[in-house]
Structures are given as C-alpha cells and as structure tokens.
Amino acid sequence: MSGPFAGVRVLDLSRILSGPYCTMVLADFGAEVIKVERPGAGDDTRHWGPPFVGGESGYFLSINRNKKSITVDMSTPEGREIIYRLARTADVAIENFRPGTADRLGIGYERLRQENPSIIYCSISGFGQTGPYRDRPGYDALAQAMSGMMAITGEPDGPPMKHGMSIADIGAGMWAVFAIAAALYHRERTGEGQAIDVSLLDAQLSWLTYAAGNYFASGKNPGRYGSAHPNIVPYQPFATADGYIMLAVGNDRLWQQFCQAAGRPELADQPGFRTNAERVTNRADVVATVGAIMAQRTTAEWMELLERAGVPAGPINTVEQILHDPHVLAREMVVTLQHPTAGEVKTVGIPAKLSDTPGTVRSAPPLLGQHTDEVLAELGYDAAAIADLRERGIV
Structure with a gap:
C-alpha cells in the first residue's frame, strides 16, 4: 500500500x-x-x-x-x-x-x-x-x-x-x-x-464558529436565515425564470460587479445598498430588489452572465446532477x-x-x-x- x-x-x-x-x-x-x-x-x-x-x-x-x-x-x-x-x-x-x-x-x-x-x-x-x-x-x-x-x-x-x-x-x-x-x-x-x-x-x-462569535460579540441569540447568510447580503438562493441559482456576493466589489452585470449600475451607489453593512441592515429591501432582477432571466442565462462578470454563483444541483457533473x-x-x-x-x-x-x-x-x-x-x-x-x- x-x-x-x-x-x-x-x-x-x-x-x-x-x-x-x-x-x-x-x-x-x-x-x-x-x-x-x-x-x-x-x-x-x-x-x-x-x-x-x-x-x-x-x-x-x-x-x-x-x-x-x-x-x-x-x-x-x-x-x-x-x-x-x-x-x-x-x-x-x-x-x-x-x-x-x-x-x-x-x-x-x-x-x-x-x-x-x-x-x-x-x-x-x-x-x-x-x-x-x-x-x-x-x-x-x-x-x-x-x-x-x-x-x-x-x-x-x-x-x-x-x-x-x-x-x-x-x-x-x-x-x-x-x-x-x-x-x-x-x-x-x-x-x-x-x-x-x-x-x-x-x-x-x-x-459554530461565526455563529458563536456573533453571539459573543453582541449577546444576541443567532436566529434562522433559511439559506441566507447572517453577515452577508445578498448571499442566498434566488428564483430565476426557470429554477433557482445560488448568488454569493461576498464583498462590496462583487456587489458593484453584480449591479453592472444585472444592468442596474445605480444600485451600487444607492443609499442603504452601498456597503455590506448597509445591505445587512436593509436585508429585506435588498433581497426583494435582487429577487425581482433575478426572476427576469433563466438560470443558464444568469450563469453565463455572472461567470463572465466574475460574480460567484452556482446552480442548485440535485444529488443526481452533481454526481454526473x-x-x-x-x-x-x-x-x-x-x-x-x-x-x-x-x-x-x-x-x-x-x-x-x-x-x-x-x-x-x-x-x-x-x-x-x-x-x-x-x-x-x-x-x-x-x-x-x-x-x-x-x-
């Protein structure tokens, strides 16, 4: 051996x-x-x-x-x-x-x-x-x-x-x-x-890593966010015209790239949307806005567009799909x-x-x-x- x-x-x-x-x-x-x-x-x-x-x-x-x-x-x-x-x-x-x-x-x-x-x-x-x-x-x-x-x-x-x-x-x-x-x-x-x-x-x-860290730092009991992230927005699945896609906008530079790729460059500088801290605070508004944008194209169209723009995203595969990828x-x-x-x-x-x-x-x-x-x-x-x-x- x-x-x-x-x-x-x-x-x-x-x-x-x-x-x-x-x-x-x-x-x-x-x-x-x-x-x-x-x-x-x-x-x-x-x-x-x-x-x-x-x-x-x-x-x-x-x-x-x-x-x-x-x-x-x-x-x-x-x-x-x-x-x-x-x-x-x-x-x-x-x-x-x-x-x-x-x-x-x-x-x-x-x-x-x-x-x-x-x-x-x-x-x-x-x-x-x-x-x-x-x-x-x-x-x-x-x-x-x-x-x-x-x-x-x-x-x-x-x-x-x-x-x-x-x-x-x-x-x-x-x-x-x-x-x-x-x-x-x-x-x-x-x-x-x-x-x-x-x-x-x-x-x-x-x-628990950052979940425990967030509690130690704030004294607040962490809640449930579904498939979203407690500290980053937008960082969750979104419905497309024909399915779902996972969007992972991990920093402000990626947010600017996403806004450009999505044809909504004005969102990059919109108050409440500019920085990740603002987006976390205004999570509901940001998610609703991004959700409406994502619904306008198919998953394949978004994948091609976002890959070209350097924005992290991926399809939500079934077990069968990933084992044949x-x-x-x-x-x-x-x-x-x-x-x-x-x-x-x-x-x-x-x-x-x-x-x-x-x-x-x-x-x-x-x-x-x-x-x-x-x-x-x-x-x-x-x-x-x-x-x-x-x-x-x-x-």
Whole structure:
C-alpha cells in the first residue's frame, strides 16, 4: 500500500458512521484497517436499506471501502484474545461505543495498552468520556439539536431543522482523523501512545464558529436565515425564470460587479445598498430588489452572465446532477469499484489531493468476515484452530 499512512495498522472496533468514516479516510491514505464485526450480523449499517445492491446496503457501501472485515464475538474470552493479539500489532485502535462499554468488554484503552503501550486509542461518543452527559446515548440528531445547529437552521418563521446529512457523525469522524494523525506524529517523535476523546457534541460546537462569535460579540441569540447568510447580503438562493441559482456576493466589489452585470449600475451607489453593512441592515429591501432582477432571466442565462462578470454563483444541483457533473468527474470524485456480490459499484472519491502521496481507492467494501481466515492466520492461528473458533461461533 502507498500513501502517507502506509505501514499504519488500525484496529477498527467502530460501527455505524462516525468511526467507519474516520477509518475509511485513514484507509484511503494508506492505512491497513481491520474492521471487527459481530459474527452473523456485522455492522448495523449492512442492513440499513433499501436500497440494497448485491445484498449490501448503499449506506454501508458508501463508508467502508479499502478495509478488511473479520468477525469476532468479543463477549467471549477467545474473542477477546483475538482482539489482544490484534492490539499487539496495531498502531491505532478506534471505537465508538457508549462510554464505559469498551472497558466492560475488556477492550478499553487501559486494557489494550497492557498489550501495546504505544497504541493510540481513539474513542468517539455522543458527549465525550467526561462531563454530566457522559452516559447518555449519542446520536447525530441529538448532537445537531443540542449544539445549537438546528436552532440556526431553517426558515425564520419555520421550525428548527436538521441538516440533510449526518454532519455531527461525519464531523466527529473528521476530527478523529485529525487527532489520530496528530497522535501518530507525537508518537513518531516520542514513542508514546495516548488516548483520544472525540464527541459528536464537541465537534458540532467547533463548527459554530461565526455563529458563536456573533453571539459573543453582541449577546444576541443567532436566529434562522433559511439559506441566507447572517453577515452577508445578498448571499442566498434566488428564483430565476426557470429554477433557482445560488448568488454569493461576498464583498462590496462583487456587489458593484453584480449591479453592472444585472444592468442596474445605480444600485451600487444607492443609499442603504452601498456597503455590506448597509445591505445587512436593509436585508429585506435588498433581497426583494435582487429577487425581482433575478426572476427576469433563466438560470443558464444568469450563469453565463455572472461567470463572465466574475460574480460567484452556482446552480442548485440535485444529488443526481452533481454526481454526473463533468467537473466532478474530472476531479475523480466518483470512483468505480468491483464488489464480490454487487458487481460494479460507485463511491464518492477522495477530496484531498496530495501531489506526492495521494490517497487511493483500492478495494470495495468487504463482505462480512471476508478476511477472517487471512487475519487469524497472520496472528498465528492454524487452520484447525480457526475451524474450531468458527464451529463455536466465536468468529
């Protein structure tokens, strides 16, 4: 394997989304990821459908490429022994059980570091390993709700809304990748492993950025602006003659360029419209004026006109449209893989393009337990021992 994490072995005890997203990214950049699943059932997301392709859910296929799958019953002494052997050879272990569960199973940080003192052990949970909410069950929707994200999402006169994607899970997975990379760098210099604590709620709070900054600066609770921006106007979708377009007038120079391109140069110097601060204060008037202008042309006409004028704008694509977009395809953001039962499957590509050590999409998401025999043999189990473990349902 190649990539910046080549030679790094990851013991993946996670399931659902936050942990598997993290380990997929690590695998994309060269890590060997051994995904441990329950015998006969596997990761819950294998069953989250329809849609299913070749017996696998589209959900599972989206976040488990480049991994090996083994099945182990970790509630048994023999199963835990397999985990301990894996820990001795692993650089990183990751789990996303509720706090305390891994310790009760005998696979927590303190136990695994007895097998490997330099192991990096990452725990992802809803609310973290400390604090009064520690023992609460953690779900993406709860983190979005409790973090304030839902309170600032949706139309001003509508109810709070959850994001269309599981941003708390994915955000926590991204923070876990960063933390693991930082811990690997620290271990490279010192030889020391450590525990990492990532929570969905903390990850969402970190994304509040300017919403929190606006509150700290003003003392006012941020409201909902629909698809508009609280600090920039006009910066939102507008209806065209045949659809919608996203207009992003991010500064006063762009406002002047927009007014010229739209054939309304006088608006650039109109009182209440001249500066962004004025436009934010007079949001309703500005939006109404721009809305009337945008309705006069089609989306395609506006895109040609605004691109020529250097004004940021874009169509509001469906998922189907963007996955067939020529720019997206040129960037290799849709990748095709051969799966043992599903045949040809597509997955979203790798967004970070490294010049010398790029990530690669090498293998399709594994079948349940596809690599059990291979991995156990590497750990020193012979064919008879593996057959015995399988007969007793331990693997």
